Amino acid sequence: MTEHTATSWFFNERPKDLISETTLTLREHTLPDLLEGEFRVKTHYLSLDATNRVWLSDWDIYMDPVRLGDPMRGFVVGEVTESRNADFPVGSFASGMASWADYVIGDAERFTPFPIDKDLGHAFAVMSIAGPTAHVGLHHVGELQDNETVVVSGAAGAVGLMVCQMAKRRGCRVVGIAGSAEKCQMLTEEFGIDAAINYKTEDVRDALGSACPDGIDLCFENVGGDILDASLVHMRDYGRVVICGLISTYNTKSPTPGPYMFRNIIMRRLTMRGFVILDYMDLMPQVVADLGAWMQAGELRLPLHVVDGLENAVDAVNLLYTGGNTGKVLVRMH
Numbered sequence: 010m011t012e013h014t015a016t017s018w019f020f021n022e023r024p025k026d027l028i029s030e031t032t033l034t035l036r037e038h039t040l041p042d043l044l045e046g047e048f049r050v051k052t053h054y055l056s057l058d059a060t061n062r063v064w065l066s067d068w069d070i071y072m073d074p075v076r077l078g079d080p081m082r083g084f085v086v087g088e089v090t091e092s093r094n095a096d097f098p099v100g101s102f103a104s105g106m107a108s109w110a111d112y113v114i115g116d117a118e119r120f121t122p123f124p125i126d127k128d129l130g131h132a133f134a135v136m137s138i139a140g141p142t143a144h145v146g147l148h149h150v151g152e153l154q155d156n157e158t159v160v161v162s163g164a165a166g167a168v169g170l171m172v173c174q175m176a177k178r179r180g181c182r183v184v185g186i187a188g189s190a191e192k193c194q195m196l197t198e199e200f201g202i203d204a205a206i207n208y209k210t211e212d213v214r215d216a217l218g219s220a221c222p223d224g225i226d227l228c229f230e231n232v233g234g235d236i237l238d239a240s241l242v243h244m245r246d247y248g249r250v251v252i253c254g255l256i257s258t259y260n261t262k263s264p265t266p267g268p269y270m271f272r273n274i275i276m277r278r279l280t281m282r283g284f285v286i287l288d289y290m291d292l293m294p295q296v297v298a299d300l301g302a303w304m305q306a307g308e309l310r311l312p313l314h315v316v317d318g319l320e321n322a323v324d325a326v327n328l329l330y331t332g333g334n335t336g337k338v339l340v341r342m343h
């Protein structure tokens with residue numbers, strides 16, 4: 010019998026702020042033999058997602074947190090190298106929720122077949138989390154209508170860029186909020202959004218007033234804190250606020266104050282709704298078909314921020330919390 014080994018990141022110590030190499034430690038270990046229905050996947054790409062930090066917290070969250078001592082959880086795509094499942098034959102590709110590792114064991118509950126694509130990283134980045142989150146959040150949760158005014162925070166990140174482009178293809182006026190002049194320039198010049206606000210150098214509340222003179226119909230919130238507050242000031246009557254993420258609060262232990270402008274929920278008769286993409290798996294066939302069609306039509310693309318080597322995964326994930334990334338952060342395996 011062949012002994013199979015994998016190299017994985019393990020959860021070692023709960024972080025106080027950013028994830029570090031004492032939070033997670035990398036080590037080689039033995040993988041068990043496959044059970045009926047399982048298959049072994051050689052990881053090609055690991056997706057790093059803002060929620061990774063939330064999974065390491067001691068908060069009461071939307072799913073089981075990662076337990077101390079366990080491998081760090083993550084979405085991967087890769088090639089099946091050994092299989093006891095006819096739906097995942099050797100040589101095919103599969104993606105799913107597994108761990109930060111070079112080899113993982115999959116099953117049909119956590120994995121789906123992934124079409125072999127000449128640009129595997131891009132296809133994975135769009136189809137795995139960012140694209141579905143943006144699509145479901147904007148259309149299903151946010152009930153986007155043509156030609157509305159949409160504000161997107163975290164606009165130059167993976168989910169944000171997807172949301173901006175999806176709202177543009179519906180004729181909306183799209184205003185993005187991001188953390189550098191380069192990101193703002195990319196949003197307006199390369200992605201054709203109507204206005205971009207640099208929250209590090211501008212007064213977001215004033216800038217939103219100028220960029221959305223008739224108010225905001227839909228706020229797609231990825232950040233929270235003062236940025237959400239600034240949007241609440243400018244919401245139109247019956248506007249919708251989609252709470253996709255609150256990344257500005259993920260690295261702090263101290264309680265985050267609620268929005269100062271919370272009263273506008275009633276003054277402007279707003280609907281504020283949070284969602285978690287994992288609850289919408291029944292919509293995936295249509296979502297994946299739409300994403301494919303929009304990419305084909307040239308209406309949707311996602312810049313990749315690729316970091317090479319599993320050993321660099323900790324530095325890579327922290328790009329998300331420091332704004333070091335533009336677009337989707339992926340780790341490419343050696």
Ligand SMILES: NC(=O)c1ccc[n+]([C@@H]2O[C@H](COP(=O)([O-])OP(=O)(O)OC[C@H]3O[C@@H](n4cnc5c(N)ncnc54)[C@H](OP(=O)(O)O)[C@@H]3O)[C@@H](O)[C@H]2O)c1
Pocket residue numbers: 057058059060138139142163164165166167168169186187188189192231232252253254255256257258284285286287328329330331332333334335336337338
């Ligand atoms: N609800 C769901 O099911 C779901 C699924 C996936 C993702 N999400 C959420 O979507 C959001 C984006 O996630 P992602 O994985 O696509 O990451 P991302 O947007 O690619 O990267 C995160 C970005 O957030 C910005 N940011 C970080 N800390 C900030 C702070 N304190 N204030 C303002 N901006 C800050 C940074 O950009 P700047 O340079 O602009 O600061 C950074 O590039 C996150 O909130 C995440 O939790 C939700």
